[in-house]
Amino acid sequence: MAAKVITITSGKGGVGKTTAVANLAVALALEGSKVVCIDGDIGLRNLDVILGLENRIVYDIVDVIEGRCRLKQAMIRDKKLPELYLIPAAQTRDKNAISASEMIRLVKDLRSECDFVLIDSPAGIERGFRNAIAGADRVLVVTNPEISAVRDADRVIGILESEEKGPAALILNRLNPTLVKSKDMLSPEDVLDLLAIELIGIVPEDENVIIASNRGAPVAYEPKSRAGQAFRNIAKRLRGETVPFLDLDAQSGLWNRLQRLTGRK
Amino acid sequence: MEETRALVQIKGLRDGLLASLDDASWEEQRAALLAQVDDNPAFFHGARLALEVASQILHVNELVELRDQLSERNIFLWAVIGESPTTEQTAQLLGLATRISKPRPEEMRQVRVENLGEETALFLNRTLRSGTRVEFSGHVIVLGDVNPGAEIVAEGNVLVWGKLRGAVHAGSNGDTTAVVCALDLSPTRLQIAGETTMPSLDSQRTPNPETARINEHGKLQSETWSPDR
Numbered sequence: 001m002a003a004k005v006i007t008i009t010s011g012k013g014g015v016g017k018t019t020a021v022a023n024l025a026v027a028l029a030l031e032g033s034k035v036v037c038i039d040g041d042i043g044l045r046n047l048d049v050i051l052g053l054e055n056r057i058v059y060d061i062v063d064v065i066e067g068r069c070r071l072k073q074a075m076i077r078d079k080k081l082p083e084l085y086l087i088p089a090a091q092t093r094d095k096n097a098i099s100a101s102e103m104i105r106l107v108k109d110l111r112s113e114c115d116f117v118l119i120d121s122p123a124g125i126e127r128g129f130r131n132a133i134a135g136a137d138r139v140l141v142v143t144n145p146e147i148s149a150v151r152d153a154d155r156v157i158g159i160l161e162s163e164e165k166g167p168a169a170l171i172l173n174r175l176n177p178t179l180v181k182s183k184d185m186l187s188p189e190d191v192l193d194l195l196a197i198e199l200i201g202i203v204p205e206d207e208n209v210i211i212a213s214n215r216g217a218p219v220a221y222e223p224k225s226r227a228g229q230a231f232r233n234i235a236k237r238l239r240g241e242t243v244p245f246l247d248l249d250a251q252s253g254l255w256n257r258l259q260r261l262t263g264r265k
Numbered sequence: 266m267e268e269t270r271a272l273v274q275i276k277g278l279r280d281g282l283l284a285s286l287d288d289a290s291w292e293e294q295r296a297a298l299l300a301q302v303d304d305n306p307a308f309f310h311g312a313r314l315a316l317e318v319a320s321q322i323l324h325v326n327e328l329v330e331l332r333d334q335l336s337e338r339n340i341f342l343w344a345v346i347g348e349s350p351t352t353e354q355t356a357q358l359l360g361l362a363t364r365i366s367k368p369r370p371e372e373m374r375q376v377r378v379e380n381l382g383e384e385t386a387l388f389l390n391r392t393l394r395s396g397t398r399v400e401f402s403g404h405v406i407v408l409g410d411v412n413p414g415a416e417i418v419a420e421g422n423v424l425v426w427g428k429l430r431g432a433v434h435a436g437s438n439g440d441t442t443a444v445v446c447a448l449d450l451s452p453t454r455l456q457i458a459g460e461t462t463m464p465s466l467d468s469q470r471t472p473n474p475e476t477a478r479i480n481e482h483g484k485l486q487s488e489t490w491s492p493d494r
Binding site for chain 1: 320348349350353392394395396397410412413414430
């Protein structure tokens, strides 16, 4: 097996990076892939909570890098999905505890172990972010339809381009079709017009995401959730499948479909 | 002897010398560095030296020893740049710098061209994203967009074949005849020579090719391009 290493980043905080990593990991594992996710947010770890694995942590990424345990010992197996693992961040250290070259080495060791390595990047464009992208084959940028989030995504995409990390792909998270329709929210077209990168998924706003995250069972498990469906579609696209997309060519088509989904039509 | 020399590479920096070591053992490296210094004491006398140690893991006693040996030779060790966090901590403990400031080339471009006359232009065949700053002593032409958060400062004119939504300063040396033109001129800030304007952000308007210049009353003015003229 030669794993694909995918880093999820955003620039701005709070746009849903960790939620996206947790859901994509679950969705990929549901599809039968073997997935290892790495929480790169050292000092502010969250991914374990969203995956519901908080109380199983014994060793973390810094323990692996500093040689206090073997890689396998820090890989926590998921409660439900036997092919999903988490390498948690250290909570009592900071971003300086690891370097880009150590991250590259860690990812290299994981490549033979699984199909996908998903790395959750911290917010910002400093050291933690640079560590998170260092070993990536592919980068997904998460943004919200808000001017500040899009501006930060633009900055991050610029840095990725200059580091020659290949073309990044965009996840537009927390889109509210009603607000877009009343012109109170940026539309997917507005965002893509500015960022000009490939769109890999639109995740509609969905209160189930918050409920599911608090329960430690990501929304991707829920067959009826719209956000869950969106994440499962992105996972399929990452596996190389072609999944019909929300129609972005005809604006009316997009709204009709989203409204049918929300049951407003 | 010649082979040990190759372990250490010395380069000149703006604020001193940079010695780059490779991954050989620390004792070998240290010996090679000192040998190189002793070979050419005049060159190194009074130098500020930064040390690049790749992934070497250095502890306090090792760095202190080297620092003292260098200072006996009148060399001031001021920075240690390494990939290992341990080395970084050691360096910080000893009050040494752990990075050398060099602007990231992709984010800061400052190009100076001498004696090429007023027709010199910098051609950028890409979109300038947020955080990019381009400064040029002639004209700037962009084939692409200028996104919000990007900035262009040109002594001459600025021409954008795309959407101009960042900040732009034309005629930055005081040239009031400089112009800014774009297929969609909606910058967050537009300045020509000393005149600045912050255009109202109206996302509903239809984009038009426009040229902004300083008019005969000394005010900034923009006019829409039309095929009739």
